[in-house]
Amino acid sequence: MSATTADHARTRASTRKNSLHKQRLWALWGSYAALSVFVIIFLVPPFYTLMTSLKSSAEISAQNGSPWVVNHPTLDNFWYLITYPNFQTYYINSVLVTIVTVAVSMVISVLAAFSLARMGFWGSQTLSTGVFLTYLVPPSLLFIPLFQIVGMLGLINNLWCLILLYPTLAVPFCTWIMIGYFSSIPKELDEAALIDGASYIQILTKIFIPVAMPGIIAATIFAFTVSWGAFLYPLAYLYTSNQMVLTVGIISDLIRGDVFQWGKIMAACLLASLPPIVIYAFLMDYYVAGLTAGATKG
């Protein structure tokens, strides 16, 4: 190759490289800009909540000063809630309902997903689509007919009605996630286990559950979120303090007529957000991996 040709080739390569570099730079700037907007939109409300929770009622209602700045921080709101028996009851009720809901939902969805994804019985395909379709029915359509059922069972204003109803919200989606995850496990794995001498239950417990743990954790987090954050059903079916959960307890107890105890409400919101934040922080990696696998392989 002559010197001139080599120079040309070098120039072409460098132009191409620069143009690629520029494109990448623009893409990065674009990503950062979009993500910054996203982060601001999502972090401003919790920040505002935190600021308000640290203010006294006098500072909140004061007309002067910025609402974003705390001049005299106080933990009184938190202390009030921690020592307030009703709030403790709501918290315990929420924890109880959530633990049982998550456990029941996961047992049902793992068993359902395994049989739908792997046992290949007649109609399994239609059933798995049906399971997902039930998830698409909004709870606001169901709560009136469900009121009849809950009433017939004598569970109105009883915490156990939530334990009965929440799995109907969590199981379809959890099953759907797990079907996707189980389907992505190579068929040869259960065949190898069958030949090794495993029963179907052993295949599920010794092979599928450990291998699909990210999917199971993703489904568990979903069930937890559904149960912890549900508002409509407890609002419709519970009316005494001793049966209420956090979501309705906070608003029914801390809003008296037209008096909003903003500092306490915000502090209660933060305290109620603690368990999801802790769980998400610990399991986020699994959660993302689980959702991705379910999405692409299902």
Next chain:
Amino acid sequence: MAEVSCRKVVKEYDGGVQAVKGIDLDIADHEFVVLVGPSGCGKSTTLRMIAGLEEITGGEIWIGGDVVNDVPPRDRDIAMVFQNYALYPHMSVFDNMAFGLKLRKFPKDEIKRRVDEAARILDIGMLLDRKPRALSGGQRQRVAMGRAIVRNPKVFLFDEPLSNLDAKLRVQMRTEIKKVHQTVKTTTVYVTHDQVEAMTLADRVVVMNHGIIEQVGTPQELYHRPTSRFVAGFIGSPAMNFLPCRIDEAAGGGLSVRVNDAVKIAIPAARTSRYAPFKGKEMVFGIRPEHLTQRREEGRPGFEPVELLVDVLEPMGMETMAHFFVDGAPVCARLDPATEAAPEAMLALTADMNQMHLMEKDSGKVV
């Protein structure tokens, strides 16, 4: 250890598609049998029916003297090695190999003894604590074999175990599989689409096509005495040359294969009576590339001269493959690497007609 038998075994899927059409096969104790054939020929389905992973639509499968049609896989006392290894990803190599024994409630020290013994045979002792993801393809396949060996089953089933490996590793693992069989002597059924694998490993090869068994025999039998055009073409690499021909009377009183006006090859006297009934009939002449070589050995009985126009030459190092076209049909010859043949020039060849095959045009049956 056990013998395996298939009696009129049929596999029909929903919609009436028959993957296996009533095959009969007897596999002796300690025998290494390879099922070979093109994709969709029913070889894997047959293996999976023996394993109990596919239900049998018709016929019977016997393992060790018992009909196992309705016996679940775990009670058939078989072990299977899969193409994609099927190792349990969350378990260590030791646990993978011990899984079957643990499920069968073997004592811990017996499990350890068996795993160590299998690891020694397969030379994977130093990998026992690793997870499958930390192993190479060849190591994974060894672990999969180890999982089969520790169970000491009646039958080993291999479903294309080397297909995921690269060419070099495949040759190496082929030798290892043969060595393992020589050591443990368990009856083995091995499925592959690679005829070289079949020929090198098998005591007997079962050639399948379209759900039926075309031929069962030792590798030598299949190579030298194929019974159908399919087997003749499937076994051997490069494949046998097939040329439409007519059996004519030769000038000297014998018979000859007439491919066209230019290519007429005398049939050896020893075969004249065998081919006499087909005189004047349209047949298919088959000859392997290794029996069509550069001209030499003039005058030896059965070695006949042929001249063809070279289309392409493929030097392979130890040999050179020459490709020709005769009336539109491709023909391949195996030449000496030092050949002076050149493309688009006539080349004098010798056809070893003692190794020729003659097939019926319609049925493909070798006569």
